[in-house]
Amino acid sequence: TVVSDDALGNLTQFEFLALNSSLNLADGHARQDLTLGQSRVVEDLPQLWAQAVKQPVDEIEREAIGTYFELLGQHSYPAAEGRVLSCYSSSVAMEIFARSLATVAERIALVHPTFDNIPDILRGVGLELVAVEEEQLHGGDLDAALLDSVGCLFVTTPNNPTGKVVSRERLARLAEQCARHDVVLTLDTSFRGFDPAAHYDHYEVLRDSGCRWVVIEDTGKLWPTLELKVGWLVSSEHNGLPLGKVYSDILLGVSPLVLLMIKRLAEDAADGGLADLHRFIATNRAIVRDGLAGVPEVTFPDPLSRASVERVHLGSRSGLAVWQELRQHNLFALPCGPFHWARPEEGGNCLRIALSRSPEAVEAATRLLRSVLVAS
Numbered sequence: 020t021v022v023s024d025d026a027l028g029n030l031t032q033f034e035f036l037a038l039n040s041s042l043n044l045a046d047g048h049a050r051q052d053l054t055l056g057q058s059r060v061v062e063d064l065p066q067l068w069a070q071a072v073k074q075p076v077d078e079i080e081r082e083a084i085g086t087y088f089e090l091l092g093q094h095s096y097p098a099a100e101g102r103v104l105s106c107y108s109s110s111v112a113m114e115i116f117a118r119s120l121a122t123v124a125e126r127i128a129l130v131h132p133t134f135d136n137i138p139d140i141l142r143g144v145g146l147e148l149v150a151v152e153e154e155q156l157h158g159g160d161l162d163a164a165l166l167d168s169v170g171c172l173f174v175t176t177p178n179n180p181t182g183k184v185v186s187r188e189r190l191a192r193l194a195e196q197c198a199r200h201d202v203v204l205t206l207d208t209s210f211r212g213f214d215p216a217a218h219y220d221h222y223e224v225l226r227d228s229g230c231r232w233v234v235i236e237d238t239g240k241l242w243p244t245l246e247l248k249v250g251w252l253v254s255s256e257h258n259g260l261p262l263g264k265v266y267s268d269i270l271l272g273v274s275p276l277v278l279l280m281i282k283r284l285a286e287d288a289a290d291g292g293l294a295d296l297h298r299f300i301a302t303n304r305a306i307v308r309d310g311l312a313g314v315p316e317v318t319f320p321d322p323l324s325r326a327s328v329e330r331v332h333l334g335s336r337s338g339l340a341v342w343q344e345l346r347q348h349n350l351f352a353l354p355c356g357p358f359h360w361a362r363p364e365e366g367g368n369c370l371r372i373a374l375s376r377s378p379e380a381v382e383a384a385t386r387l388l389r390s391v392l393v394a395s
């Protein structure tokens with residue numbers, strides 16, 4: 020019997036089921052082997068620990084932020100006090116943003132589809148959601164009446180699971196509309212590291228637009244750091260949100276050791292590691308696409324995606340039924356229904372495959388998926 024997806028709940032609960040399986044291609048966290056450069060950082064952790072004990076934490080934080088934001092082209096990030104808040108994860112940053120927004124707004128426009136912990140967090144603080152279809156968001160100006168009816172426009176870019184990136188021109192136009200309607204523009208840029216199309220200086224565009232804005236950056240998907248990560252909550256001046264106050268309700272600060280590790284990993288990435296990572300993900304994406312070539316009805320809806328995940332459209336097959344069948348073989352992907360948080364049936368025929376895995380795991384998973392699909 021096919022279990023209905025609400026019996027299994029949200030995407031993260033699906034991901035939880037996969038955590039101890041040998042073929043976990045469910046979550047977007049990085050689980051591939053460390054590269055040589057990254058393993059040198061791990062070997063240096065005792066020294067980083069000693070440095071974290073001695074060096075002032077605000078110095079470490081400034082250096083980690085600078086190295087990471089420069090690596091990804093974000094040269095105009097706000098370096099002033101209180102403008103970049105370090106959180107234990109991007110979801111903690113999102114919770115702080117949501118609680119802050121809910122003190123001044125009742126409704127929020129949110130890109131559809133996207134990862135479901137975003138609408139869940141926003142609903143959790145009592146905000147009413149209005150779906151903005153990805154095509155709409157990328158198509159042209161948003162409806163003025165829509166913008167007048169919300170306190171915020173929330174955009175995931177690159178989007179999850181589609182990999183769709185908001186271009187510089189599109190961001191400038193969205194920010195201009197948000198400025199005109201006095202709507203906060205919020206970006207979740209968790210997948211930014213994977214796609215050079217997302218490395219233009221977003222902060223320069225946001226700053227020049229005059230709109231109120233918030234950006235959530237995430238180091239957690241880029242490197243295999245065993246969940247050691249930081250979410251950065253970045254915001255414009257005078258944004259009217261009690262971010263600092265709510266931040267202080269939740270935490271005092273993150274580990275300087277983790278900040279030093281991130282700084283070193285960002286340095287390694289700047290020294291060729293990021294280009295290697297892009298090639299690594301592209302190779303894994305090709306393994307999936309080549310491995311499923313010729314399977315009846317199977318297509319890939321996101322040909323331009325560079326994100327560390329790949330959507331597979333199964334034709335008339337149920338994503339949930341295929342997910343269940345794979346689970347019998349101890350292979351876990353992600354059914355795409357819950358990404359379509361306003362209309363789950365729209366994602367009913369898709370699976371998402373994680374690509375931040377060893378090529379061998381991606382190869383084995385693709386072979387298994389192919390055998391299940393040709394038999395279905």
Ligand SMILES: N=C(N)NC[C@@H](O)CC(=O)C(=O)O
Pocket residue numbers: 031034045046047048110134136179
């Ligand atoms: N706080 C949550 N729910 N974390 C899971 C999230 O990081 C997974 C994710 O974003 C992805 O698999 O694409």
